Amino acid sequence: MSQTAAAVQTTNQITGQRKWWAFATVLLTMFFSSMDQTVVSTAMPTIIGDLKGFSLYSWVFTAYMITSSITVPIYGKLSDVFGRKPFYLFGLIMFGVGSAVSGMAHTMTELVFARAFQGIGAGAMMSMPRATVGDIFSPQERAKWMGVMMAVFGISSIVGPALGGWITDSLSWRWVFYINLPFAVLAIVGVIAALPRVRSEARVQVDWLGAMVLTIGLIPMLLGFTWAGTKYAWGSAPTLALLLGGAAVLVLFVLWERKAADPLLAPSLFKNRIFSTSLILGMFVGMTMFGSLMFLPIYVQGVIGLNAQNSGWVMTPMMGGFIVGSMVSGQVMSKTGRYRYLAWLSGAVIVVGSILLNQMNLHTTWGTVMVNMVVIGLGIGSLMPLMNMAVQNAFPYKMMGTVNSTQQFVSSLAGVIASPIFGSILNKAFSHKLSESLPASLTAFKSKLAGLNPQSLLTSQAQLSIAREFNKFGAAGHHMYLQLMDAIKTSLTFGIQHLFEVGLLFAILSFIGTFFLPEVKLKGKEYFESHSAQNEESAS
Structure with a gap:
């Protein structure tokens, strides 16, 4: 075989039963790595109480986010050169070691450094799964299984909070980190057994x-x-x-x-309309999604009045819609090989869902909220795998890791940008409305409440503390407390409505963006079989 032919890689490197073991390993890796964040979030109040480091609270997530985000494009490029296997193994080992050290932390500083270490491994597990599916299936087959992957992400988001709460209450917060270890070991075994070792014959300058x-x-x-x-x-x-x-x-x-x-991120990639459009579209969809994910629980807990103990299940309807949308979208693309009309429909459903969220107010019932969440979840769930498939189909296999990791990085960046923007909008609108809503008898409390994060007023501890202050004034004090809580609820609704208006803007931009996404028919198995035959002929 000639050196040129040897360097050519086809998509179906993993065949027979081995490819299903490889796919199962991908799903396992994606499940426990995406579940990690929600599990840790649930345990954080207990962790802070134990390690006494509230000032470093945000760094537990920031350190993880920074190291995982910046390594994603690096892993993607290197995996195109050296194959996915070494970076899967490196990422899993780093993630496992970081999880073990996090569980053994005795101070918040130690936990922050351990989480940064864990994030270096998480970057590999964020960038490798979608590229690995490209190693196994042709684009048209891939669409169906990409939908399954997105559904696994949705399931992990539902399971994570409940599992985190159970582990923290029944065992110890340290086990929210230790629980990753058996999953990591299983994934390492799967990677060693199922994934091929790929070496590029061409000389590469990293x-x-x-x-x-x-x-x-x-x-x-x-x-x-x-x-x-x-x-x-x-x-x-x-x-x-x-x-x-x-x-x-x-x-x-x-x-x-x-x-x-040999650039890490070739500027020529952005000349491809499918690639550049999908990145912009992904940013818009990400801003819409993160705005809902971050602040719908606040609305449900603060306005609807759902018990804080059940807050981990708040997003279940949305993620349920996300799972159904992902599965249906993948099946439709796999059967038709097309995605243009599906993109338009998905974008329209996201807009409808955002409009429904904007209709919510002080009197909205939990049943209505659930329906609205299902609708927006359906739209986002069906559009996200579609964008992945469009990009993978538009580039040669040798660039799979690079284009996938770039998409993943932009999606992560959308969340990083959305959080402070939406948070600032909520805090400003909440403070303004609270100042207007407080009755004259409570004007003395304006200075105490000024600048407070509304989320901090929703905890049971905070409300009990406020109630104790008012109870000193007897029956009149209790009446004043109820007036204050009513003003807080009204102001929170006002702030959340402003957020949903911004979310609607991004939803409309997402819908418009789908009309600029070019369609290239998804390549089926026969395409790769013919190219493999050509490669064999050229090699002989």
């Missing part, structure tokens, strides 16, 4: 300088978006320094990539 410059640029940008509106004001010197400094370094990264022999 763009390590580009990777370093990208990392240096992303860290201040991610920190800037994370702290904006919370630790620092949006227009403050630290926020602007972080955002502008990071942006300047990323400009240098782009200039370097244009000259690099």
Whole structure:
């Protein structure tokens, strides 16, 4: 076989029963890595109480987010050169070690560093699964199984909070980290047994300088978006320094990539309309989704009045719609090989769901909220795998890791950007309305409530503390407490409605974006069989 032919890779490298073991390994990896964040979130109040480090609360998530996000594009590029297997193994080992060290942490500082270590491994598990599905199936087959992958993500989001609460109450918060270890061991065995070892015959020059410059640029940008509106004001010197400094370094990264022999992220990728449109569309959909995921639980707990102990199940209707949408979307694309009309329909459903969210008010029932969540979940769930498939189908197999990891990175970035933007909108609208809603008898409390995060007023501990203050004044004090809670609920509804208006804007932009997504018929198995035959003929 000639060297040129040997370097050609076809999509069906994994065949027979082995490909189903490989796919099962991908699903297992995706399930426990995506579940990790929700499990940890549920346990955080207990962890803070034990380790006494509330000032470092946000860093438990920030450290993980930064290291996982910046490694995603690096893993994607390297896996195209050296295959998925070594990076799966490296990521799983790093994630497992980080989980073990997190469980053994005795201070919040130790936990933050362990989570950063864990995030380095998580970056591999975020970027590898979708590319690995490309190793197993042709694009048209892939659509069906990509929908299954998205459904597994939805299931993990439902299971995570309940599992985290049960582990914390029944065992110890340390087991929310230790629980990852048996999953990681099983996944490592599956990777070793099922995934092929791929070596490129061509000489490759890894763009390590580009990777370093990208990392240096992303860290201040991610920190800037994370702290904006919370630790620092949006227009403050630290926020602007972080955002502008990071942006300047990323400009240098782009200039370097244009000259690099084998760039980490080739600028030519963005000339492809499917690739560039899908990234913008993914950003819009991500902003719509994260706005709902982050703040619907606040509305349900603060306005509808669902017991805080059941708050882990709040998003179940939305994720249920997400699962159904993913499965149906994948099946339709697999059978038809087309996605244009499905993209339009999915975008329209997202808009309808966002409009329904905007109709909610103080008197909305939990049943209505569930229906609205199912609708928006259906739209987002059907559009997300579609965008993945469109991009994978538009590029040769040798670029699978790069294009998938870039999509994944942009999706993560949407969440990072959405959190402070939506949080700032909620806090500002809430404070403004609360100032107007408080009766004259409670004007003395304005200074105490000014600048408070509305989420902090929804905890049972906070409300009990406020109630105790008012109970000192007897029956009149209790009446004043009820007036205050009513003003808080009215103000929270006002703030959430403003958020949903912004979410509707991004939903409309998502719908419009689907009309700019070009359609290329999904390649079926026969395409790859014919190309494999051509490669064999050229090699003989």
